[in-house]
Amino acid sequence: MNLKKTLVALAAVATFSTAASAEQLSVAATPVPHAELLEFVKPALAEQGVELDVKVFTDYVQPNIQVDQKRMDANFFQHQPYLDEFNDGRGTNLVTVTGVHVEPFGAYSSKIESLDELKEGAVVAIPNDPTNGGRALLLLQKAGLITLKDESKITATPRDIADNPKDLDFKELEAATLPRILNQVDLALINTNYALEAGLNPSEDALVIEGSESPYVNILVARPDNKDSEAMQKLANALKSDAVKDFIKEKYEGAVVPAF
Structure with missing residues (x-):
């Protein structure tokens, strides 16, 4: 085998070895x-030997089920109050790896x-769902539209409303469907x-929105058996990088706020 062929063969072996x-x-x-965000950090993780x-x-249900049943290693979509409620209600034991960002919750109307x-x-x-429904009611309370029996209850439902001066008629629907029925409600x-997916700009279109002090930080979630793995920690660090x-800040212009 000549030198050129040898070098090509060695390069191929090296590439295969790295991939493997x-x-x-x-x-x-x-x-x-x-x-x-995950797609954004994928190249940096590849350089560290992690294929994302x-x-x-x-x-908001399947991502947790998939991780709990070990079909997926982790998920990234929820905040801590939702995870706590899910674990309590489903008997799961999913855990937080790290907090990444806040998505200020808003009220919209057409x-x-x-x-x-x-x-x-x-x-x-x-x-x-209890945590996001409660979050919505807390925001309406902050806006002065209602008063809750327990003014700090994060899992409040319409049954927990003590004062409803405008006799608002509450409809509880799956979170993902809300943008699609926006023109059917007030x-x-x-x-x-979901607002971003529907083309809404929270900083411009929301009639009222949470401030940056929101406690609902979105988290990377895994299981106790893999949360401390080297690959998981590399992902956590990548998601909290300056990049x-x-x-x-540049892409979401205030609709998403870093929590680190």
Whole structure:
């Protein structure tokens, strides 16, 4: 074999060896901004020997089930109150690896331009899962539209409303469907990831929105048996890098806020 062929063969072996030694890490994520952030860090992780496989989901249940059943290594879509409620309700034991960002929760309407225009008996749609539904009600309380029996209860439902001066009619619906029914209700409380997917700009279109002090930090989640693995920690560090912070600020313009 001549020298040129030998070098080509050695290069091929080296490439194969590198690919074979790369550790695969599968992560379930909702499309925006979670999957986008994961795709952004994928090249940097590849350089560190981690092959990131991102699977996109559009609901808030399957990503946790997939990780719990060891079909996926981790997920990235939820905040701590939702994870706590899910673990309690499903008997799972998923754990937080690290916090990454906050998506300020907002109220949107295609019928009014200000909450002052909300009429008596107006139909208000909120997420039907306990933590995001409670989050929506806390935001409406902050806006002065309702008062809760327990003014700090993060899992409040419409049954926990003590004062509803405008007799608002609450509809509890799956979070992912809320942007699609926006024109059918007077007001909808929408998670920012779904708002972004629907082409809404939270910083411009929301009639009221959480501030940067929101406690609902979105987290990378895994299992106790793999949360401290080298590959998982590399992913956690990549998601909290200066490059990701700059990417979030430039791409989402306040609709997503770094939490590190």
